[in-house]
Amino acid sequence: MIVGTVAFDAIETPFGKTDKILGGAATFIALAAAQFEADAAIVSVVGEDFPQEYLDLFVEKKVNIDGIEIIEGGKTFFWKGKYRNDLNTRDTLLTELNVLADFNPVVPDAYRDSDVVMLGNLHPDIQMSVIRQMKERPKLLVLDTMNFWMNNTLEALKLVIAEVDVITINDEEARQLTGEYSLVKAAAAIQQMGPHYVVIKKGEHGALLFHRQEVFFAPALPLEEVFDPTGAGDTFAGGFTGYLAETGNTSFNNLKNAVIQGSNLASFCVERFGPERMTGLTQQEVEARLLQFKELTQFDIELR
Amino acid sequence: MIVGTVAFDAIETPFGKTDKILGGAATFIALAAAQFEADAAIVSVVGEDFPQEYLDLFVEKKVNIDGIEIIEGGKTFFWKGKYRNDLNTRDTLLTELNVLADFNPVVPDAYRDSDVVMLGNLHPDIQMSVIRQMKERPKLLVLDTMNFWMNNTLEALKLVIAEVDVITINDEEARQLTGEYSLVKAAAAIQQMGPHYVVIKKGEHGALLFHRQEVFFAPALPLEEVFDPTGAGDTFAGGFTGYLAETGNTSFNNLKNAVIQGSNLASFCVERFGPERMTGLTQQEVEARLLQFKELTQFDIELR
Numbered sequence: 001m002i003v004g005t006v007a008f009d010a011i012e013t014p015f016g017k018t019d020k021i022l023g024g025a026a027t028f029i030a031l032a033a034a035q036f037e038a039d040a041a042i043v044s045v046v047g048e049d050f051p052q053e054y055l056d057l058f059v060e061k062k063v064n065i066d067g068i069e070i071i072e073g074g075k076t077f078f079w080k081g082k083y084r085n086d087l088n089t090r091d092t093l094l095t096e097l098n099v100l101a102d103f104n105p106v107v108p109d110a111y112r113d114s115d116v117v118m119l120g121n122l123h124p125d126i127q128m129s130v131i132r133q134m135k136e137r138p139k140l141l142v143l144d145t146m147n148f149w150m151n152n153t154l155e156a157l158k159l160v161i162a163e164v165d166v167i168t169i170n171d172e173e174a175r176q177l178t179g180e181y182s183l184v185k186a187a188a189a190i191q192q193m194g195p196h197y198v199v200i201k202k203g204e205h206g207a208l209l210f211h212r213q214e215v216f217f218a219p220a221l222p223l224e225e226v227f228d229p230t231g232a233g234d235t236f237a238g239g240f241t242g243y244l245a246e247t248g249n250t251s252f253n254n255l256k257n258a259v260i261q262g263s264n265l266a267s268f269c270v271e272r273f274g275p276e277r278m279t280g281l282t283q284q285e286v287e288a289r290l291l292q293f294k295e296l297t298q299f300d301i302e303l304r
Numbered sequence: 305m306i307v308g309t310v311a312f313d314a315i316e317t318p319f320g321k322t323d324k325i326l327g328g329a330a331t332f333i334a335l336a337a338a339q340f341e342a343d344a345a346i347v348s349v350v351g352e353d354f355p356q357e358y359l360d361l362f363v364e365k366k367v368n369i370d371g372i373e374i375i376e377g378g379k380t381f382f383w384k385g386k387y388r389n390d391l392n393t394r395d396t397l398l399t400e401l402n403v404l405a406d407f408n409p410v411v412p413d414a415y416r417d418s419d420v421v422m423l424g425n426l427h428p429d430i431q432m433s434v435i436r437q438m439k440e441r442p443k444l445l446v447l448d449t450m451n452f453w454m455n456n457t458l459e460a461l462k463l464v465i466a467e468v469d470v471i472t473i474n475d476e477e478a479r480q481l482t483g484e485y486s487l488v489k490a491a492a493a494i495q496q497m498g499p500h501y502v503v504i505k506k507g508e509h510g511a512l513l514f515h516r517q518e519v520f521f522a523p524a525l526p527l528e529e530v531f532d533p534t535g536a537g538d539t540f541a542g543g544f545t546g547y548l549a550e551t552g553n554t555s556f557n558n559l560k561n562a563v564i565q566g567s568n569l570a571s572f573c574v575e576r577f578g579p580e581r582m583t584g585l586t587q588q589e590v591e592a593r594l595l596q597f598k599e600l601t602q603f604d605i606e607l608r
Contacts, residue, residue: 205510206523219521222521223488296519296520298602299557301564301565
């Protein structure tokens with residue numbers, strides 16, 4: 001079960017620009033999770049202007065949309081942004097919260113006993129409201145958040161962090177949250193705040209998974225061209241969580257696999273605008289690229 | 305056989321500062337290569353002020369120093385630098401070329417048939433002079449260089465690049481050399497210039513090895529604290545080359561291992577000022593950390 005935004009994005013990169021297209025954290029998370037036998041469902045809100053074809057896309061991907069509330073007369077959350085030449089920095093040109101401003105998520109009864117819950121980037125109070133609606137504590141609670149909530153609602157965010165099993169966060173956010181420059185120290189400090197597992201996303205530089213004294217690293221696949229980074233972090237989180245939902249195994253070794261699965265799907269996401277590449281992705285393509293990840297990282301040194 | 309600087313460094317980091325200590329590219333390369341059965345030898349130049357104890361250190365590490373010329377009345381190359389808080393940027397406070405200004409390397413007869421030659425960062429004309437002194441083409445020629453030579457002696461540098469098998473270079477330098485932002489495209493362009501293997505060093509973000517359509521990635525080991533990055537790139541190159549000299553195998557699979565060995569040794573180098581950590585490093589410590597590299601990167605996903 002995924003809570004997060006379902007939105008319109010308008011994106012400009014050095015390679016081109018789009019009009020309003022499908023976007024939002026829950027969209028990317030769900031399309032990635034849909035690559036697995038995970039019985040995915042979205043809890044979100046959209047306006048009356050949200051196209052039926054986008055809703056149909058979710059259904060086609062076997063993503064349950066009973067929890068997507070459609071507000072009559074309302075307008076869907078809209079974000080417009082522009083990436084700089086190195087694609088590492090983006091400027092927000094426009095944010096229209098619209099129906100998101102009053103979003104009060106209602107988890108459908110059928111999903112109040114979900115085993116795995118993915119809290120996409122949202123106001124921490126909304127994330128907490130979803131946790132409170134669960135009949136019992138899910139087996140796995142995964143949280144994504146960002147610096148905006150650290151700047152504006154830190155105390156509420158800390159309450160959510162204290163509840164979850166896994167947090168996914170980028171390197172700068174991990175530093176901001178803890179005041180530690182070293183990511184090893186930052187991950188240790190975050191584990192003190194609650195989560196047993198800390199995933200630090202470093203964009204084109206890969207992702208780190210921390211658990212007690214253990215650490216695992218997954219690189220980003222080196223690509224000829226990154227076309228549009230929008231949604232890469234959410235796609236990572238969706239692949240990570242979807243794989244864990246399918247396998248039902250939360251050992252450290254299986255979380256390593258989940259990090260690879262997330263990185264693998266994110267490498268597709270950045271090849272086209274928005275979720276375009278994810279909507280037609282086949283299992284054959286996914287598995288072929290997993291082999292590339294093996295080639296990229298596996299070695300066999302004989303110790304003396 | 306290693307050609308490069310043997311020098312004095314004075315280093316300031318957020319954690320402290322040193323007086324003049326042992327430094328120089330060939331120093332770090334040799335101390336790393338000395339971890340392998342590689343019969344390492346340095347070709348370099350120092351002044352009369354260079355302490356006998358530093359020369360003794362090389363001999364103790366079984367590094368041949370017949371090719372280190374001592375200039376009577378001369379002063380040793382001296383570099384003084386200060387790292388900023390993130391340790392990714394450093395400012396040069398002082399560079400005294402001294403005896404390096406007239407360095408005219410003479411390869412000892414006994415090393416003119418070396419199988420493996422490592423050209424440390426130096427003026428490309430000096431690097432070329434060493435290549436020309438070899439009785440026959442070495443089995444493996446490895447080149448390290450930097451942006452300074454791209455800015456000032458690009459044509460001479462290109463002639464050296466055309467001669468070598470492997471180039472090690474950092475990400476910004478790869479972009480500068482080729483005009484390609486994508487490292488995949490940059491590595492392809494550099495292979496067109498000569499080297500069959502391109503190693504792109506990304507500092508704390510690891511290193512990439514490219515060969516035709518193949519690519520391999522080694523992360524930097526996540527450390528609680530990086531104390532002093534000085535010499536990390538040279539230590540990487542020394543571990544990489546020393547391992548290849550010991551094993552005598554230049555297949556892509558063995559170059560993967562060499563990249564891991566280089567990354568492993570570099571992870572020690574940054575733990576203390578200058579080469580301090582490298583001088584007392586034991587084989588047990590090296591092998592224990594290789595196991596950490598395996599833990600850090602190896603996974604086992606079963607494909608469907």
